[in-house]
Amino acid sequence: MKTKSFLKSIMAAATALFININPLSAMIEDEDIAIIGSGSGAFSAAIRLANKGAKVTMIEEKTVGGTCVNVGCVPSKILIRSGQIAHLQEKHPFKGIQKSKPEIDGTLILEQLQERVLGLRQAKYEDILLQNPNIRFIQGRARLTGPTRVSIKTSEETTLELNPTKILIATGSSPTIPDIMGLQETPYWTSTEALFSGIVPKHLIVLGGSVVAVELAQAFLHLGSKVTMLARSTLLSKEDPDIGNGLKEIFEGEGIRVLTHTLPQSITYNGAFNVDLGEETLLGDHLLVATGRHANSRNLGLEEIGLTLDPEGRILVDDHLRTNLPNIFAVGDCTQLPQYVYVAAAAGNKAATNMLSEYTGEETSLDLSIVPAVIFSDPQVATVGLSAKQAQELGYEAETRTLTLDNVPRALANFDTRGFIKLVADKKTKRILGSQIVASEAGDVIQTAALAIRGKMTTHELASQLFPYLTMVEGLKLCAQTFFTDVKKLSCCAHME
C-alpha cells in the first residue's frame, strides 16, 4: 500500500473508532484486493473479504461460478444419479419388482441438468454478487503485469488496469489432453462435452482411469452405452490397490470392458473413432478424454513476475496460501493443493483472513492432515487419512483389517454386498490412521472415520461407540471390532468393549 494511502487508512481507522463504523471498511480502498477467477475458491475468499469490509474486484474470463457448479461436481452428479435410477430399473436385486429396460431421453436429462445448474449458479454465485456491494465483478481475462498490477482484457476488447494491494489467484484447472498421435485432430469429448451433449453414445471409449473417468464411464454404462475404459496404469492408481482392483471387478461385473496398463498408439476419426491399441483397434462413436486436469497457470504472466510454480505448472503456496511473492496469494486447483471444491473453498476463506492480517493481526493456516475424499461411482469409493503403504512409509507399524460387505447388515438388507471397508491402525498405540471404503454410501461413512482420526480414537474406542442399526456406517464399527474379534461369531448388533 502506498505511504499516502496508508496514512489515510490510519486516519480513517482512528476516526472509525470514534464514530463506530467498521474500521476495516474505512481502511481498505476501492480496488484494494483483486481476485482472478470466480469459482468456489474465489467466492469463498470474496465473501469473507467483503464481510470484513474490504473492497474486492473479481475477474472472470468465462462463466461466473467456475468449474464445480457449471461443468464439474453438480452436472456430473446429476448425470450419475440419472444413470443409477435407470440402472436400478433394469438391474435391481428385488425378485418381487418387475424389471424393465428404461427408455432414456438424453435431451430431457440434459434439460433438467441445466435447469438445476442454472438455479444453483443463481443462488450460490450470482445472487451473492448482487447482495455484496463490496464485490465488483468484471468479465474479462486477467493477466499479472507486476507484483501488484493486473491487466484485464474485457469482452469488449478494452483493457483495464488495476493496481491492487493484494491479489488472489484462483484460476482453477483444465483437462489435460495426452500426447497421442492423431488425437488432437479428432472431435473428442472432455468431461464438459460429455456432460452437455445430451447424447448417450452407442460405444463410448474412455481414456483415463482416475476420478472423472471412473464416474462418467459408469454413468454412461448405466444410461445404456457400451463402455470401454483404457487406463494407462490401473483404475484409481493413486489409491490403495485394493480400491482399483475392487472397482475393476465391479465394473467388469456390470459389463464395462476395463483395459489397464493400456495406452493407444494412435487415434483417428472418420465418422467413428478408431483407437489403435496395437493388437486390436477399438471402434467407438464417442471418445471421452479424462486423463487428469492441470493448473490454469499459463498466460497469466506468472513466470515474468517471478512467481514460483512446481514442475507441473501448479502455483506453490504455503499453508497460509501465500505464494513466494509477498502480496500474492493462490487457492484451489491452480495450486499444488488437492483438487476438491471443499479444499478450494476452505483455502479461499483462510487466504482471505491472511490477506487482511496486516490490518487485523489475524493469521490462519489450512490444515490438510485429514482430507476425506469421495468418488461417486456405484458403489462409492471413499478414503481418508493414510493407506497401509503410506503409514509404513511414515514409520508406523501399520495394522489393517478389511471387512467385506457380506458382513454388514445394511448391505445384506440392500441385497448389494459389493465392496469392503478397510481400516488402517498403528499397531503400537491402536490409533486409527486411515480408512479406505468401497460401498454404497461410502461418501457418508467416511466422515465418521475422519472424525475418529481427528479425535485420535483407537480401534477399541471406535468399536465401543453406539452406531445405529441398520446403517452402512455401522460397518465401520464392525471393521474396528475385527481388530480384536471375529465379527462372524457375534450376534446381531453385538456390542464390544
Ligand SMILES: Cc1cc2nc3c(=O)[nH]c(=O)nc-3n(C[C@H](O)[C@H](O)[C@H](O)COP(=O)(O)OP(=O)(O)OC[C@H]3O[C@@H](n4cnc5c(N)ncnc54)[C@H](O)[C@@H]3O)c2cc1C
Ligand atoms: C467433471 C468434474 C467433476 C467434479 N466433481 C467434484 C466433486 O464431486 N467434488 C469435489 O469436491 N470436486 C469435484 N470436482 C473438482 C472441483 O470442481 C474443483 O476442485 C473446483 O471447482 C476448483 O475450484 P477453483 O475455485 O479452484 O477453480 P474453478 O472453479 O475452476 O474456477 C476458476 C475460474 O477461473 C477462471 N479463469 C481462469 N483463468 C482466468 C483468467 N486469466 N482471467 C479470468 N478468469 C480466469 C476460469 O474461467 C474459472 O471460471 C470435479 C471436477 C470436474 C471437472
